[in-house]
Amino acid sequence: MKYSLIFLLVVFAACNKEQPVAQIPSDPPKTPPFGGTIFIDADIVLPSDPTSFTSISFTGQESREMFDRRVDGWITVEAYLFIATFEGADDIEIQVNPEFGENAASNQAEKYAPFIGQLPSVLRKDVNTVWIHAGTNPFGGGNNNLLIHTGQGEDYISDGILEETLIHEAAHTSLDAEHASSTGWIAAQNADNVFISTYARDNSTREDIAESFVPYFAVKYRSDRISEELKSTILQTMPNRIKYFDDQSFNMFPVE
Numbered sequence: 001m002k003y004s005l006i007f008l009l010v011v012f013a014a015c016n017k018e019q020p021v022a023q024i025p026s027d028p029p030k031t032p033p034f035g036g037t038i039f040i041d042a043d044i045v046l047p048s049d050p051t052s053f054t055s056i057s058f059t060g061q062e063s064r065e066m067f068d069r070r071v072d073g074w075i076t077v078e079a080y081l082f083i084a085t086f087e088g089a090d091d092i093e094i095q096v097n098p099e100f101g102e103n104a105a106s107n108q109a110e111k112y113a114p115f116i117g118q119l120p121s122v123l124r125k126d127v128n129t130v131w132i133h134a135g136t137n138p139f140g141g142g143n144n145n146l147l148i149h150t151g152q153g154e155d156y157i158s159d160g161i162l163e164e165t166l167i168h169e170a171a172h173t174s175l176d177a178e179h180a181s182s183t184g185w186i187a188a189q190n191a192d193n194v195f196i197s198t199y200a201r202d203n204s205t206r207e208d209i210a211e212s213f214v215p216y217f218a219v220k221y222r223s224d225r226i227s228e229e230l231k232s233t234i235l236q237t238m239p240n241r242i243k244y245f246d247d248q249s250f251n252m253f254p255v256e
Helices: 102-117 150-159 162-179 183-192 198-202 208-221 228-237 239-247
Strands: 053-068 073-086 092-096 129-133 140-142 145-149
Touching (some): 053 092, 053 102, 092 102, 102 129, 102 162, 145 150, 150 162, 183 208, 198 208, 208 228, 228 239
Parallel strands (some): 092 129
Antiparallel strands (some): 053 073, 073 092, 140 145
């Protein structure tokens, strides 16, 4: 398990969900057990896991407005554009900063598209675009988008947590608006009475969904890849959040 930085932005909207009824196991943690959940295990998702990505095509170069962490603001550039196609899902436009040049831009789009295809369908449902820039800057989610900085991406790949990071970011993009302020999710937070990470605790309305989805995914779909100790910690810390996610009947293709 390696350590790295990640953080992002999103916008939320409220909705109502059924309140969970799960019981907290004996001796749950009294403080968050982790700093951030993308670091808990590098093998939750592997590069060899199934992907729904099927093809990618270059469509030209046009003006696009993109968020760039390096300037902490919006820029308008003549981006290289690619359409990535995924089985059973809408296409995604990948917009690559022209700083790369056409060949390198194509390489970056082709590099990240299969990883995005590994995301369960529920996490890609609101992803319409992907922004790719150079730089060692945090990834981001929200704005119907995934934000990638390739220098940071190389660090995530080296640490083995690129896939876990994309889960976190895509949860922001596709889950926060519907779930982060819902009565059901708030009830789950209150029933668990502890956060899975200090990052979630310190940003409870902005980060708790994304921070919780990675460990949820680990115990529900990749429990054979994590230690019994890690599994126990997750189950003891967030049983009501786990039940909340279970109750949504999420589309998890191609995971299952």
